[in-house]
Amino acid sequence: MTTRVSIQFPEQVSYARPSSASIRDANLYVSGLPKTMTQKELEQLFSQYGRIITSRILVDQVTGVSRGVGFIRFDKRIEAEEAIKGLNGQKPSGATEPITVKFANNPSQKTSQALLSQLYQSPNRRYPGPLHHQAQRFRLDNLLNMAYGVKRFSPITIDGMTSLVGMNIPGHTGTGWCIFVYNLSPDSDESVLWQLFGPFGAVNNVKVIRDFNTNKCKGFGFVTMTNYDEAAMAIASLNGYRLGDRVLQVSFKTNKTHKS
DNA sequence: TCTAATT
Known part of the structure; x- marks a missing residue:
């Protein structure tokens, strides 16, 4: 015996305030x-x-x-x-x-733009290295972060082994040493920061700052490292480092504005 | 080009 259930939805559930130019984009x-x-x-x-x-x-x-x-x-x-x-x-x-x-900006608009932009962005192959698939993991995380508006962290996988180094400990998020990296090229992505700083020690997080609309790198980024000594060594080694035709400036992040 | 972030 079969029972058929028919459900009818109202054509309109609710009505928004009438849109008006005077209250739009405020x-x-x-x-x-x-x-x-x-x-x-x-x-x-x-x-x-x-x-x-x-x-x-x-x-x-x-x-x-x-x-x-x-x-x-x-x-x-x-x-x-x-x-x-x-x-x-x-x-x-x-x-x-x-x-x-x-x-x-319109939040939903931004999310779809960024997702599309990242999905169709070809992987950066100018700086190949052993951390490439690690960078891919974090690119996926970036997508999920934007899709869900939530910070997610994953253990770092290197050559198929799960490393505890750099793994986020709840409650310790946001701690560490923030490093400012200047003079990145417009098409830089997170993988270059992982590859530059990873060899110096535990990297918690990297971020390439992009223009909101074009999604091109604005020329700088941030790297957070767990240990002071490793961060200091990375800065000493990478400040003035020539990457392609650019000379990087690397320092601990300060609170100064460009107007000093 | 010298410090982001978009509910």
Whole structure:
């Protein structure tokens, strides 16, 4: 005996607010915020320019500390425009660095763009080495990070063996020695940083900084190493290193801005 | 080109 069940879905479940040019694109991305700034203080700073619909400060998933990046959605686009004029490049009272205020990108749009861009990006074969498949692992992780918006870490596999070196220990994420690498080529990817720094010791994490829209490297990146001695040796060895036709500048990351 | 980050 067979029972057939027919389920009907309503054609429309809910209706959004009528879209209007005046309330569209009123969302701002704010970076360079003092790590101590609270969401309330962020709203107070922006409230002089209009009615705030939502606000957010992004925090490190593990430590809970502010990443210095946030969002403000105004009621009206004109309010957001005025806030950019008034606050972009300005120092909030008590801050030592100016903040950047700009219109936010569309998150779903970014995710699909980045996924496509990475999927169709051919592997970097200019610097072949034993860590290549390790780099591939982390490229996959990068895809998953973007797809799910979550930081993931995996044990490092070298030549089929699982190494405990560099494996992330819960609670120790974010610790280590952050190294600034400057003068990378626009098509650099994470694999070059793994290959450059891996031989000097335990590398926790690498990141190539890319332009949000073009996905091209902006010329610099970061490497986090577990042990000070190994990080110092890597810096001493790689600072001034000629990579292709570029001379790398490698140092511990500082908090200085380019305006000094 | 000299320190990112996009809910």
